Amino acid sequence: MKWLVTGASGFLGRHVVDAALARGHSVRALLRPVSATPSEWESDPRIEVVRGDLRARGSGEAMAEGVDGVIHLAAAKEGDLYEQFSGTVLATENLIEAMRAQGVERMVLAGSFAVYEYLDLPRMSLLDETTPLAIDPAVRDEYCQTKLVQERLVRRAADEAGWHCVILRPGVIFGSENLWNGRVGFAAGGRWWVCTGSGSVLPVAYVENCAEAFVNAAEYQGERGTQTFNVIDDELPTHRSYLREMRRSSGGGARIIPLPWPVMQTLAAAAALVNRLFFKGTAKLPGLLVPARVHARCRPMRYSNARIKEVLGWAPRCDWRAGIARSTGHGVDA
Amino acid sequence: MCDLSPALAEFTAERFGVPNWFTDYRAMLDAEDVDVVHVLTPPATHQRIVADSLESGCHVIVEKPVALSNADFHALWALSQSRHKMLVENHNYRFNAPVRKLESLVADGTLGKVEEIEVRMALDIRSGGRYADRNLPHPSHQLPAGVIHEFISHLVYLFLHFVPEDQRDSVESVRAAWRNEGGGELFKYDSLDAVLIAGAVHGRLRFSSRQWPDALAVTVRGSRGVASAELFHPVLQLTKQRGGSKHLTPLVNALGQSATLFRSGFGSIWSKIRNRTAYEGLDLFLRQTYEALASGSKPPVGFDDMDRTSRVIDALLARENRL
Known part of the structure; x- marks a missing residue:
């Protein structure tokens, strides 16, 4: 099959292209006008590179011509609401229009764990596909808001037209270009790593495992309509063990300062109380002092990948330790 | 609520509790009983949307610049007068607290006779963000002054606001250097250095x-003192003649400025916590505009403000690279 892959030259996109080719598919890779073409693609006849920016109205029509389906990875993760809405939602809106115009009826969308509710869940809840979506996205962040709207758009379009649509919500995707993430903590002064929610489980998905999940989803031959799956590896580290392994594998000497969840929870709750009492909730505080954001990043939870394994037959082949080793150049093939 | 994107229109309507949303503003004007239209679209679209809104019998509050030339503004103004509707351009920075404090210093004579006004804007729009995006160039790049056209109104109306009323129509000797200092094809201009004289007031506009x-x-220099209002990190600094020994005046001014800077340092953090941004003047501008609409009185930004601003912008554009 021939797949249009948006965000193809991005961190996940390159691995998805590799995984799709390895399964015998061909790829039309959408690159933004000034993005560099990966050198290994230039002589590969299975990859057709097209250039365009999905934020421009009507831009996607030619791109979607003649493909069997779309693997939609492009999204904006940075910038203000205007920029993220444009890069995530408007791009998807234009892509959907292009798919309708070209009669393309298959889509795999890269969703996100950011869409789930965390604050209102019972203690040590199991987060799976049945977990409610964020109740008040505006108090979270722009990414949460725009990914929710994006999912709603895709689900609506797919259900109205009876597309084969799979929404994959990966946890924390990590790999060589992306080992750090906001959940595990932050570097302080170069010699210290503050590990936020140190004992909490980190729902990781090694990028190569994740890429294979996207190809499994593309090949899924289930009923028409929208299916949703979470993508996380089998064995999951704690925030602290992830940082330790990262430090060990990279040979770094930073000292890890654990900031346990009860401390973070108490600080955020106290800040929220002060905000409510003295500022009627209007004060703008750092993310680590906003309960909805802290819970989304660090709350101790349980996670399951049972549904994707059962329905899509996906099996992560590389565990998180091997993933870190490969990402830091010390690993061997899993 | 209207936007070309259904997703954005729906999202915004939900966020603000607006029951209906549209993707065609003409359909919105036909379907809804609209009293006031806020035009927040890119500058090049203002002429058509403002005219259609006025034709539909609506008052219009429009983002700057109201039009791309003084002649276009006059056409819109004539239409608004013929329909007995209000047309108001957003001059939001005039209503920020530091500018209002500066106003009072000029009004009460603290600065003496105004001699020189400098308006300076520095914005890092080249190293990232929507204006530096080469994948999908921002529509402002197509404006006569390129991206600076988005900001030039602020510089001009702030300058004119501090020129004495009887000299605001006598702007002359306009010289302007429009430059693309950063190079490349995307930006037409990324720098402006302009001087102009209004009556006896010398002005400099810098982007x-x-x-x-x-x-x-905004820095205003007068015969009795100088004051500078900074809007992005709100503070007003004042150097003025003081009573007592003139030998102590520098010391008293320095102590006063130190106290102001100290307060503004904490004030910046406080503003962040209270979520107050440089758009704080917008609230007051809109409140006064709606009060004027309700009472039938003059709006806070009137014909003369808009006419003079667009005339000076025309003059600046007519003198590209002749400084």
């Missing part, structure tokens, strides 16, 4: 995208 930190400052 730069290569300075740190970002700033929007």
Whole structure:
């Protein structure tokens, strides 16, 4: 099959292209006008590179011509609401229009764990596909808001037209270009790593495992309509063990300062109380002092990948330790 | 609520509790009983949307610039008068607290006779963000002054606001250097350095995208003192003649400025916590505009403000690279 892959030259996109080719598919890779073409693609006849920016109205029509389906990875993760809405939602809106115009009826969308509710869940809840979506996205962040709207758009379009649509919500995707993430903590002064929610489980998905999940989803031959799956590896580290392994594998000497969840929870709750009492909730505080954001990043939870394994037959082949080793150049093939 | 994107229109309507949303503003004007239209679209679209809104019998509050030339503004104004509707351009920075404090210093004579006004804006728009995006160039790049056209109104109306009323129509000797200091094809201009004289008041307007930190400052120099209002990190600094020994005046002024800077340092953090941004003047501008609409009185930004602003912008554009 021939797949249009948006965000193809991005961190996940390159691995998805590799995984799709390895399964015998061909790829039309959408690159933004000034993005560099990966050198290994230039002589590969299975990859057709097209250039365009999905934020421009009507831009996607030619791109979607003649493909069997779309693997939609492009999204904006940075910038203000205007920029993220444009890069995530408007791009998807234009892509959907292009798919309708070209009669393309298959889509795999890269969703996100950011869409789930965390604050209102019972203690040590199991987060799976049945977990409610964020109740008040505006108090979270722009990414949460725009990914929710994006999912709603895709689900609506797919259900109205009876597309084969799979929404994959990966946890924390990590790999060589992306080992750090906001959940595990932050570097302080170069010699210290503050590990936020140190004992909490980190729902990781090694990028190569994740890429294979996207190809499994593309090949899924289930009923028409929208299916949703979470993508996380089998064995999951704690925030602290992830940082330790990262430090060990990279040979770094930073000292890890654990900031346990009860401390973070108490600080955020106290800040929220002060905000409510003295500022009627209007004060703008750092993310680590906003309960909805802290819970989304660090709350101790349980996670399951049972549904994707059962329905899509996906099996992560590389565990998180091997993933870190490969990402830091010390690993061997899993 | 209207936007070309259904997703954005729906999202915004949900966020603000607006029951209906549209993707065609003409359909919205036909379907809804609209009293006031806020036009927040890119500048090049203002002429058509403002005219259609006025034709539909609506008052219009429009983002700057109201039109791309003084002649276009006059056409819109004539239409608004023929329909007995209000047309108001957003001059939001005039209503920020530091500018209002500066106003009072000029009004009460603290600065004496105004002699010189400098308006300086520094915005790092080249190193990232929507204006530097080469994948999908921002529509402002197509404007006569390029991206600076988005900001030039602020510089001009702030300058004119501090020129004595009887001299605002006598702007002359306009010289302007429009430059693309950063090079490349995307930006038409990223720098403006202009001088102009209004009656006896000398002015300088400066826009730069290569300075740190970002700033929007209005400095007024008069016969009895100088005051500078900074809007992005709100503070008003004042040097003035003081009673007592003139030998102590520098010391008293320095102590006063130190106290102001100390307060503004904490004030910046406080503003962040209270979520107050440089758009704080917008609330007051809109409140006064709606009060004027309700009472039938003059709006806070009137014909003369808009006419003079667009005339000076025309003059600046007519003198590209002749400084």
